[in-house]
Amino acid sequence: MPVKTNGCVDGNLPHELRDLLVTLASNWGDAIEVGALKVEHLKGAMTNEVYRISWPTEDVETSRNVLVRLYGEGLEVFFNRNEEIQTFEFMSKLGFGPRLLERFSKGRVEEFIHARTLSADDLRDTEISALIAAKVREFHQLDMPGTRDVVLWDRLRTWLSEAKGLCSMEHIKEFCLDEVDDEIKQLQNEFPGIQDIGFCHNDLQYGNIMIDDKTSLLTLIDYEYASYNPVAYDIANHFCEMAANYHTETPHILDYSRYPGLEERHRYIRAYLSYEGHEPNESEIEKLSEEVEKYTLACHIFWGLWGIISAYVNSIDFDYIQYARQRFQQYWLKKPQLLSV
Template sequence: MGAVENPVDNKEYRIPGEAKEILKSLASKWEDVADASSLQVIPLKGAMTNEVFQIKWLTKTENVSHKVLVRIYGEGVEVFFDRENEIHTFEFISKQGQGPRLLGRFSNGRIEEFIHARTLSASDLRDPDMSALIAAKMKEFHGLEVPGPNNISLWDRLRNWLKTAKRLSTPEEAKAFRLDSIEEEISLLEKELSGDQSIGFCHNDLQYGNIMIDEETRAMTIIDYEYASYNPIAFDIANHFCEMTADYHTDTPHILDYSKYPGLEERQRFIRIYLSSLGGQPSDNEAEQLLENVEKYKLASHLFWGLWGIISEHVNEIDFDYMEYARQRFEQYWLRKPALLGSLGTNLDVVLADVSGWSHLFHENRGLDWYVSWG
């Protein structure tokens, strides 16, 4: 998941020497910078895959500064995506005028252009005017013709993440999350959702922290493409709807509030704006079919981020309760599946007993003890 701009400190730390040399070189090219070596480092809160910092140099003009963004890759997160592919995607999208420019690379991170725009907040996603802009921007993004294979990546990625989650999990964790049954669920979803559908270049992580708006021009920019790939557009929209339940700027950023999932009228409005944003006039049937597909792909989103949470708990040191986040996503999967797909051979009594049995998570001495109650 991407970074959310929210300065929380104003001291220099965690910036590798290699990156500092590149930053100094960049600043030396700006004639109005008073001292290229004198940089301010502002950690940006809300990143759950990388560490992200705003870098600022004061200029000879009062109250004027130059800014760039430094992204330090999280350790172990290469299990989620191919970093070189992500860099190529970043460069391509930048050349299309769709995102920030790449200013430099170092061994465990990169330096990006700092976009002078506001990162969206959780409440922005529910604002009708803002949501309309997001729908139109998403449609534009899905139309990007990014070089490389344009095959659906979702199912292979889910299976690869499942293998990794099983490898990293303790037996107790694997049992609590029913990991032995997830392979069957992935195959079931792939079969049920493999009909005629629209494929596009999807962001796959369109939470509010990955969307920025220029308040003057109302132009939107989508950032952070680590998880981007070709996928059914319904998956990307479903994932965005699921992100409306999150607020990563609270004291409990891992807690999801599913009462905030958009209602039918809100979802219909988003779908119609999305389909008509480039001048088309979608039929009622087209809009209804996409809406139905989006709701079903919500299940794939829950598995996607549930597995991500389990893996992240074992490879990422960012302060975030990944396991509780994963528990909520899996819980939603099992609870929503009967209504969206029917039972399809699943023993729902057993599943719901399991869901209600995931009752306790305790953190002691930074270790994780699982207590799975079956009563």
Template sequence: MGGKESPIINKEDCTKEDRIPGEAKEILKSLASKWEDVHDPNVLQVIPLKGAMTNEVFKIKWPSKTHEFSRKVLVRVYGEGVEVFFNREDEIRTFEFMSRQGQGPRLIARFSNGRIEEFIHSRTLSASDLRDPHISPLIAAKLKEFHGLELPGSKKAFLWDRLRNWLKTAKTICTLEESEAFHLDAIEEEISLLEKELSGDQLIGFCHNDLQYGNIMMDEGTTSITIIDYEYASYNPVAFDIANHFCEMAADYHTNTPHIMDYSKYPGLEERKKFLYVYLSSSGNLLL
């Protein structure tokens, strides 16, 4: 009679919990059992997070003994079919390296089709944030730091091989009519032309290659920037990574037409100069 009641988890939470693989649940329960402030390792709240494009992502919370949700982790369940776009094993190795370097969330555990990560107490940026005059310089400085990371292995630019691999896959999927409509043969010629024109004296660094607003987080208290999600990360010309980030300023993936860029939002010359000035002025391991 005098004992405290267990926290109530509603049916909707139970349904969400069913979306977590059994293997991951066992790891989560084992993890929570080591925390003295967790009321019951078997009682967890599953909150789906929006914005991820290639994975299902969930915030996991446990009630503490004071009946407040305190412990949090993030569960990432890998999406199906994404191997067309990137190599999952390469992405996992990159994530583990970044975790050891103190970049991004800490890796807690892995399971067969996903992983458990540290939950970062920061907010994900919005489309408009990329052009915010106070936030954009923070991104520029962080990107310079990112480009200076030294991952083991080849430092060869991966851009051209990746484009050709994507094009090869597109040709196997598309019908002849679709190939003609999308001018796939012309794209192959353009890749070769660009490689010839741009493969000269290019500074190569470790690039994110997908620096859209959903992959950037900011701590509201310290204004520190964290770059996340390294599926496409590889060595490339750093100019490509910067240019791609400028293109992402024209994107809004939370509209009815997320695949259509609004190039009226592309940064003008002065805005690009300001970004580059901060980038070039920032400290980092990258030698310019």
């Protein structure tokens, strides 16, 4: 259900955005009229509306392209938009992601990356998977401004409070929300005080990874949930996303038979731990693998709560409640296998 936005309907742009694009084009030496702007809606975004906007240049055989992101309503429940913008701007300055071109009240204009978004099947390609692992490790090593405190546990508790305040008593009972705070506490106590903490993307689904097929260069996009967290949590989230395919007639349905097996998980973790000539031993791989598996439980609660809240604040054509059911079902199914209880 694309999110409810003050956006482009049938190619009509908000006046503020149209004026901004004409000015931006003029700054690049492109003399255009508003009617020359070509608007293409890009599908697959889960929380925003995303458009490719193009216009002709003096060279009649080429056109200029930018990406316009219109923010969805109600998303302030999940993250602080100002902090997300600061992260995007800093990443842009580092050259790690697309450049920020302009901002306006309802969204922003970004550099259009001439690469393709990965598909669900791409995540299972051994060569692409190794590239993802290396890129994720590079992301985790970024030196970002601000506090380096782990965000995960406080965010889970904040979202739990939001979910309980929004949803019906029927859903509170169905999802056992009165018990979830104890579950979060138990999960937090499962992990040692000393962990590998890095700047995590926190939403490593295939739609947030782009590849240039000519150069094999990867770009991670969409940093709305990015923060410092245990790196094992970020890897766990990536593994969980292998159960999803958001480009089907039932994008909310998860297939956990597609969750990566032990060999595939170890192969990814080996690639992640291989850097600057370092060859990880089996003990390192096994240790991180065990942490990752435990953190899948936190991922299920995280996205389960996201689904519940989204059902009440979003108008996207997506069955958020059914999605949340699957995440919580997986949590209760896997908990006895993964925790020392």
